[in-house]
Amino acid sequence: MLSVVIETTNHEAELAHTLSTLVVGAVEGLVSDVIVLDHGSDDGTERVADAAGCHHLRSWDLAEVMRQARGDWILVLEPGARPLSGWVEAIFEHMALETRPARFSRSRRHRRPLRQVLFQRRCPLEVGVLMPRQLAVEKAQACGKSPLALARRQMTRKLSCEIIPAWASVRV
Numbered sequence: 001m002l003s004v005v006i007e008t009t010n011h012e013a014e015l016a017h018t019l020s021t022l023v024v025g026a027v028e029g030l031v032s033d034v035i036v037l038d039h040g041s042d043d044g045t046e047r048v049a050d051a052a053g054c055h056h057l058r059s060w061d062l063a064e065v066m067r068q069a070r071g072d073w074i075l076v077l078e079p080g081a082r083p084l085s086g087w088v089e090a091i092f093e094h095m096a097l098e099t100r101p102a103r104f105s106r107s108r109r110h111r112r113p114l115r116q117v118l119f120q121r122r123c124p125l126e127v128g129v130l131m132p133r134q135l136a137v138e139k140a141q142a143c144g145k146s147p148l149a150l151a152r153r154q155m156t157r158k159l160s161c162e163i164i165p166a167w168a169s170v171r172v
Contacts, residue, residue, distance in 0.1 A: 001032040002091065003069035003133070005076045007147045009039040012048055014080030014166060019052045021082040028088045032070040037147065062147065063140040066133060074136040076129045076147045080166030083128070090161040091130060101131040103156040104163035126165040129156060 004022060008015055015036065025031035036049040036056045049056040057065070066074060073095055083104060094102050104127045129150070131139075136150065143150050 001071040002030050002073045002075055002095075002130075003071035004031055004034045005037065005065065005069070005074060005147055006034065006079050007037040007039070007076075008041060008045055008079045010041045010043045010045065011079035012041070012044040014078075015045055016048050018077060018079055018081055018166075019048065019054070025088050025091075030088050030091060035065060035069065037065070060145070062143070062145050062150065063137055066136040066140045069133055069136075072133050074131055074133050076131075076150065078126065078128075078166040081126070081128060082164045084162045084164065086161040087159075087163075090159045094130065094157075094159055098157065099132060101129060101135065101156045102159050103127040103129055104161060105158050107162040107164045107168070126167070127163055130159070 002025065004025075006015065006018060019034065022031055022034060034049075034052065034054040036045070036054045037060055038045055038049070038056060038058050040058060046056050073091075075091070084107060087104070106127055139150050
């Protein structure tokens with residue numbers, strides 16, 4: 001089983017896009033719970049999270065969140081990121097065969113414009129980070145409150161499926 005963690009601030013529409021993609025994983029029995037870590041959004045982020053059945057938290061200890069997650073694996077995503085078809089099978093396969101962290105491949109159809117490639121630093125959550133829960137707990141204790149910091153510290157293997165990064169979802 002998989003727990004999904006999404007950190008957000010005023011990303012109502014983006015969160016809805018990501019959650020709609022995760023429905024397939026819930027139906028297939030992969031996604032057991034989704035945890036939304038909210039930095040005080042004043043839009044409809046909380047309503048979207050509640051309507052989708054997510055755990056919505058406004059304050060948290062990341063290590064405790066990882067400990068209480070239901071899944072044996074944790075997937076950390078940006079709001080707006082959307083895994084493409086085949087993601088459920090790819091994650092099931094990875095969880096059955098591997099014990100190390102993984103990430104999605106960047107979508108070939110959603111490449112960063114050259115200007116962004118040259119002048120902006122990539123966010124590790126752009127491609128999601130999948131890791132065993134026990135490793136997530138250990139790393140969360142070392143990195144503090146942010147899932148982004150947790151993702152930055154991972155050496156990952158590429159999964160066989162792609163993801164549309166959050167920055168591309170906004171333009172779609």
